[in-house]
Amino acid sequence: MVRGSKKPRFGILDVIVLAAAIAAVAYVTYRVDSVLVYTWDWSAIPGYLFRYDEDLGHWVPNLLIKGLITTIRISIWALIVASIMGTILGVMRTSQRLLPRLIGWAYVEFIRNIPPVPFLFLFYFFISSQIIPLLNIGSALDQASPATLGVVEFLFGPANLIENFLSGLISLSMMSAAYIAEIVRAGILAVPKGQYEAGSSIGLSKLAIMRYIVLPQAIQRVVPPIAGQFITLIKDSSLVALISIQELSFLAMEIAISEQRFFEVWLFTGLMYFTICYACALAFGRLEKRMGRHLR
Amino acid sequence: MTDHGQENAQRFADAGRPAIIRIEAVNKWFDDFHVLKDIDLTVGAGEKVVVCGPSGSGKSTLIRCINRLESHEQGLIEVDGIELTDDNKRISEIRSEVGMVFQQFNLFPHLTVLENCTLGPIRARGLSKTDARALAMEFLEKVRIPEQADKYPSQLSGGQQQRVAIARSLCMRPKIMLFDEPTSALDPEMINEVLDVMTELAESGMTMLCVTHEMGFARRVADTMVFMDHGEIVEMASPETFFSTPKSDRCKDFLEKILHH
Numbered sequence: 067m068v069r070g071s072k073k074p075r076f077g078i079l080d081v082i083v084l085a086a087a088i089a090a091v092a093y094v095t096y097r098v099d100s101v102l103v104y105t106w107d108w109s110a111i112p113g114y115l116f117r118y119d120e121d122l123g124h125w126v127p128n129l130l131i132k133g134l135i136t137t138i139r140i141s142i143w144a145l146i147v148a149s150i151m152g153t154i155l156g157v158m159r160t161s162q163r164l165l166p167r168l169i170g171w172a173y174v175e176f177i178r179n180i181p182p183v184p185f186l187f188l189f190y191f192f193i194s195s196q197i198i199p200l201l202n203i204g205s206a207l208d209q210a211s212p213a214t215l216g217v218v219e220f221l222f223g224p225a226n227l228i229e230n231f232l233s234g235l236i237s238l239s240m241m242s243a244a245y246i247a248e249i250v251r252a253g254i255l256a257v258p259k260g261q262y263e264a265g266s267s268i269g270l271s272k273l274a275i276m277r278y279i280v281l282p283q284a285i286q287r288v289v290p291p292i293a294g295q296f297i298t299l300i301k302d303s304s305l306v307a308l309i310s311i312q313e314l315s316f317l318a319m320e321i322a323i324s325e326q327r328f329f330e331v332w333l334f335t336g337l338m339y340f341t342i343c344y345a346c347a348l349a350f351g352r353l354e355k356r357m358g359r360h361l362r
Numbered sequence: 363m364t365d366h367g368q369e370n371a372q373r374f375a376d377a378g379r380p381a382i383i384r385i386e387a388v389n390k391w392f393d394d395f396h397v398l399k400d401i402d403l404t405v406g407a408g409e410k411v412v413v414c415g416p417s418g419s420g421k422s423t424l425i426r427c428i429n430r431l432e433s434h435e436q437g438l439i440e441v442d443g444i445e446l447t448d449d450n451k452r453i454s455e456i457r458s459e460v461g462m463v464f465q466q467f468n469l470f471p472h473l474t475v476l477e478n479c480t481l482g483p484i485r486a487r488g489l490s491k492t493d494a495r496a497l498a499m500e501f502l503e504k505v506r507i508p509e510q511a512d513k514y515p516s517q518l519s520g521g522q523q524q525r526v527a528i529a530r531s532l533c534m535r536p537k538i539m540l541f542d543e544p545t546s547a548l549d550p551e552m553i554n555e556v557l558d559v560m561t562e563l564a565e566s567g568m569t570m571l572c573v574t575h576e577m578g579f580a581r582r583v584a585d586t587m588v589f590m591d592h593g594e595i596v597e598m599a600s601p602e603t604f605f606s607t608p609k610s611d612r613c614k615d616f617l618e619k620i621l622h623h
Contacts, residue, residue, distance in 0.1 A: 258468075263462075263464065264468035264527075266430075267429055268461075268482030269482055269487070274486070279470055283471065360471050361472065
């Protein structure tokens with residue numbers, strides 16, 4: 067491929083930009099170091115990663131690791147739920163029928179045009195605190211066998227926090243689904259008309275054309291923007307701390323306050339987010355290379 | 363009845379074949395543009411019809427109406443005794459009897475050659491994977507590319523892709539095949555490999571309607587030539603008559619341009 071064979075070039079402009087960047091970093095370091103007069107103390111962090119449990123007699127994850135696990139758990143579930151919702155909504159938005167198109171449109175515009183913070187609070191007041199308790203998940207889990215409970219805890223986290231987890235999951239999925247719907251819609255619109263005609267002419271139903279011909283191509287075409295959206299979703303999961311979902315940011319905030327170590331805790335938390343997001347970006351980079359190579 | 367309508371009836375009565383496609387007084391508009399004007403055309407089982415004419419004459423639209431990729435606004439289209447209406451069940455019944463080959467091939471780029479061929483039989487006909495595979499290999503051998511079965515369309519040449527498209531249609535075991543300028547998007551050296559496959563298909567007794575500018579192929583294969591211009595059927599005749607003594611000036615003009623360039 068021609069694109070891959072480009073030689074890296076390095077000119078005078080690059081030198082200037084690089085020098086400016088180094089200077090900026092050096093200045094900030096200098097300000098923090100000498101002007102801010104801050105005594106760094108990282109000693110509190112390790113204790114919040116793991117702690118020794120006297121009763122159990124071994125090391126167990128502490129708040130930061132627990133928060134990280136919740137964040138990963140909530141992100142994976144939200145990715146799945148938002149992808150399914152987003153795909154359905156995206157297909158609805160391209161429907162020839164008015165009603166599905168209207169529903170898809172209303173949903174996307176509603177979510178897209180209010181910022182996440184008001185949305186989360188609205189969600190919390192009206193859905194999370196009104197509807198989720200009606201599901202009686204707590205009492206259902208009380209009667210569950212230890213084996214079932216084990217599986218549920220592995221999938222959704224500690225039983226006592228499950229309602230809390232679900233609120234976070236649903237709100238996060240709802241927000242992300244709107245954006246995924248738009249990406250999927252763009253992917254569907256990029257599939258040429260001839261593909262539908264070829265599908266019709268070999269006798270496939272509209273549903274079969276969508277399922278076997280259009281959607282696979284649409285999704286292969288939108289892997290890069292979907293990757294961006296997934297990474298946004300992982301980062302946005304920190305917003306659900308606002309409605310007391312006990313994920314990484316929520317717990318980090320508590321630790322930062324109780325230890326009075328804001329810089330250290332937030333720097334470390336940022337690094338944890340960076341690690342999972344960057345891992346996700348790398349994985350998608352590989353996927354992108356494998357998928358879509360047959361599309362012209 | 364229009365002139366060509368009488369011509370059509372006469373020609374058809376002479377041939378003595380049972381009708382498989384009946385098109386009567388069909389009209390169609392794209393907004394204000396009258397794209398098909400009073401079209402009458404009867405095609406007998408096993409007949410090969412070649413439709414030609416200048417671009418924008420409505421020839422593609424006409425054959426696309428036969429499997430309802432376009433809908434007609436007036437008149438009657440009947441395929442194998444089933445009248446085409448808005449009824450989805452009838453449309454899919456007719457589509458499963460009518461295969462179509464497109465100018466731009468329209469293969470499914472995300473599927474292998476074999477999967478392109480088995481998708482219809484599996485999802486529309488309900489064949490098992492094994493049966494569909496056997497069927498697909500049979501037709502891929504007919505179009506002489508069984509060795510490409512596991513490749514993706516983008517790895518094939520244009521001529522090979524078009525032959526796959528023909529095999530894909532044949533896998534539905536259609537009674538009628540429609541060809542919409544099947545060689546117009548091909549490099550010159552690949553045209554013949556596609557025309558050879560089409561000629562063999564014609565010899566096997568398939569009913570074919572073919573929009574093409576390949577007049578050599580038309581002469582060899584066609585039972586009937588149809589010339590269209592400005593949405594009308596201007597002339598309809600056997601290839602001998604059509605090429606030696608065209609009646610209308612429009613048709614003479616067209617043949618002049620296409621045969622002596």
